[in-house]
Amino acid sequence: MQVESMGVCDVIIIGAGPAGTSAAAVLAERGRRVIILEKDSFPRYRVGESLIPYCWFPLNRIGMIDKLKASAFTKKYSVQFVGKSGRVSQPFYFFQHTEHDCSTTWQVVRSEFDRMLLDNAVEKDAEVMMPAAAKRLLYEDDRVVGVQGVLEDGKPFELRAPMTIDASGRDLFAVKAHDWRVDDPQLRKVAVWTYYQGARRDTGLDEGATTVAYIPGNGWFWYIPLPEDKVSVGVVAERDYLYREGKGDPDAIFDREVANQPWVREHLTGGTKLGPCRVTGDYSYRSKYSATDGLVLTGDALAFLDPVFSSGVFLALQSGVLAGEAVEAALAAGDVSAERFNDYSEHLCSGIEAMRKLVYAFYDEAFRFSDLFKKYPDLRPDLTDCLIGNLEKDFDPLFSAIAEFAQVPSALPHGRPRVTSRTPAGGG
Numbered sequence: 363m364q365v366e367s368m369g370v371c372d373v374i375i376i377g378a379g380p381a382g383t384s385a386a387a388v389l390a391e392r393g394r395r396v397i398i399l400e401k402d403s404f405p406r407y408r409v410g411e412s413l414i415p416y417c418w419f420p421l422n423r424i425g426m427i428d429k430l431k432a433s434a435f436t437k438k439y440s441v442q443f444v445g446k447s448g449r450v451s452q453p454f455y456f457f458q459h460t461e462h463d464c465s466t467t468w469q470v471v472r473s474e475f476d477r478m479l480l481d482n483a484v485e486k487d488a489e490v491m492m493p494a495a496a497k498r499l500l501y502e503d504d505r506v507v508g509v510q511g512v513l514e515d516g517k518p519f520e521l522r523a524p525m526t527i528d529a530s531g532r533d534l535f536a537v538k539a540h541d542w543r544v545d546d547p548q549l550r551k552v553a554v555w556t557y558y559q560g561a562r563r564d565t566g567l568d569e570g571a572t573t574v575a576y577i578p579g580n581g582w583f584w585y586i587p588l589p590e591d592k593v594s595v596g597v598v599a600e601r602d603y604l605y606r607e608g609k610g611d612p613d614a615i616f617d618r619e620v621a622n623q624p625w626v627r628e629h630l631t632g633g634t635k636l637g638p639c640r641v642t643g644d645y646s647y648r649s650k651y652s653a654t655d656g657l658v659l660t661g662d663a664l665a666f667l668d669p670v671f672s673s674g675v676f677l678a679l680q681s682g683v684l685a686g687e688a689v690e691a692a693l694a695a696g697d698v699s700a701e702r703f704n705d706y707s708e709h710l711c712s713g714i715e716a717m718r719k720l721v722y723a724f725y726d727e728a729f730r731f732s733d734l735f736k737k738y739p740d741l742r743p744d745l746t747d748c749l750i751g752n753l754e755k756d757f758d759p760l761f762s763a764i765a766e767f768a769q770v771p772s773a774l775p776h777g778r779p780r781v782t783s784r785t786p787a788g789g790g
C-alpha cells in the first residue's frame with residue numbers, strides 16, 4: 363500500500379496521556395510545530411485517578427491549575443491508612459505539611475482529565491492526529507527521524523521530525539521495538555479493580571481522601587472517591603496470594619478480598635458495583651535507555667512504579683514538562699543527540715529511586731512507619747516530602763534510617779541515554 367507522507371514537523375509525540383500532552387504544551391508554547399499521534403479516540407478510559415500534591419507544579423507550568431479549580435473533580439486533602447484489623451490511622455492532611463496551594467489536589471476521572479490536558483495543548487497550537495497509531499520508528503544513520511503509522515482506515519502514513527517523544531504509556535512503543543524493558547523483580551504485583559456507585563464516603567474534609575487499606579498477604583486496597591458518587595476501588599498483591607485458589611476469575615478474587623478487609627467491606631456495603639473487575643500485572647519496570655539520537659522516552663513509556671503512593675500521573679506530568687524543555691533546548695542547539703538528555707534522565711531517575719525505596723519499605727513485612735518515627739521523629743517531614751512528590755530533596759538521612767528496619771534496594775543503573783560515539787546529531 364502507498365505510504366502517504368504527512369510532511370515534516372519539529373516534534374512528533376506518540377501518545378496523548380499526561381506525559382505526551384504536557385510535553386506538547388511546553389513545546390507548542392515555544393512556537394514549535396508539534397504533532398501528537400494518539401491511537402485511541404478520546405475520551406478513552408485510563409486507571410490512575412488519584413493525584414499527589416506536587417502534580418501542582420507541572421500542571422501550573424502548562425496552565426492547567428485554574429481549569430482544574432473550575433472542574434467538578436473531587437478535592438483531595440489527605441491520605442489515610444487502614445490496618446488489617448480495620449483500624450484507621452489519623453488522616454494525613456497535606457496542609458499540615460505545606461501551606462502552598464498544592465496541598466489541595468484532586469481525584470480525577472482520567473477520560474475527562476486527559477481530554478482537558480489534550481485541549482490545553484491544542485489551545486497552545488499543538489496538532490493532533492487521532493486515531494493514528496505509531497507503528498515503527500524511522501531511522502537514518504541510527505538516528506530516529508520520524509514515525510510510520512496507520513490511520514483509522516488502515517492507511518499507512520509517514521511523518522518526519524528531528525525529535526520524537528515516546529509518551530505511549532504502558533504500551534511501551536520504543537521499549538518493545540528495542541527490547542529495552544527491565545522488570546523490577548521484587549515488585550511483581552497484580553491489581554484487580556472496579557468502580558462502585560453509592561458506596562460510603564467520609565464527610566467534610568475527608569470526603570475526597572485516598573484510603574490505603576492493608577490486607578493479609580502483603581497487599582493493599584485503594585479506595586478513591588470520585589465525582590458523581592462513584593469510587594474507584596482495587597486490590598494489589600502478589601500473584602501467588604491473589605490466585606492462591608487456582609485460576610479464579612477476577613470478580614471472585616475481588617469479592618473474597620473485600621470480604622476479608624473490614625473497612626473496605628463496610629464502605630462498599632450499600633453501593634452498586636458498576637462493572638466487571640479489570641486486571642493488570644507485573645507492571646514495575648524501567649527502560650534500559652531513556653533516549654537515543656532523535657528520541658526521548660517519558661512517563662510510563664520510560665518507567666513505571668507500583669501505584670501504592672499514586673506517583674504515576676505526577677511522574678508522567680513532570681517528565682513530560684522536563685522532556686519538553688530538554689527537547690526545546692536540543693532543537694535550539696541544533697543537536698538532538700542522546701547526550702542532550704543526560705540531565706533529564708538523571709533528574710527523573712533520582713526522583714523515581716526515592717519513591718521506589720519507599721515502595722520497597724511499604725512491602726517489607728518487618729517495616730512499620732510508626733517504628734521509624736518512634737526512633738527518628740525528625741524524619742517525618744522528609745517522608746512526607748517524598749510522598750507528596752517533593753523529590754528534589756536529599757533523602758539519604760531518611761533511607762539510611764529506613765535501612766535499619768527494612769530492605770532498601772540499591773539504585774537501578776539503567777534508564778540513561780544510549781550514547782553512541784557519533785555526536786552531535788543534527789537538529790534540523
Ligand SMILES: Cc1cc2nc3c(=O)[nH]c(=O)nc-3n(C[C@H](O)[C@H](O)[C@H](O)COP(=O)(O)OP(=O)(O)OC[C@H]3O[C@@H](n4cnc5c(N)ncnc54)[C@H](O)[C@@H]3O)c2cc1C
Binds near residue numbers: 381495497642661663
Ligand atoms: C492499577 C493501577 C493503578 C494506578 N493508580 C494510580 C493513581 O491512583 N494515581 C496515579 O497518579 N497513577 C496511577 N497509576 C499510574 C497511571 O495510570 C500512569 O502512570 C499514567 O497514566 C501515565 O501517563 P502516561 O502519559 O505516561 O501514559 P498513558 O496515560 O497510558 O497515555 C499513553 C497514551 O499513549 C497512547 N498510545 C499508546 N501506544 C500508542 C501508539 N503506538 N501510537 C499512538 N498512541 C499510542 C495510548 O492510547 C494512551 O492514550 C495507576 C496504574 C495502575 C496500573
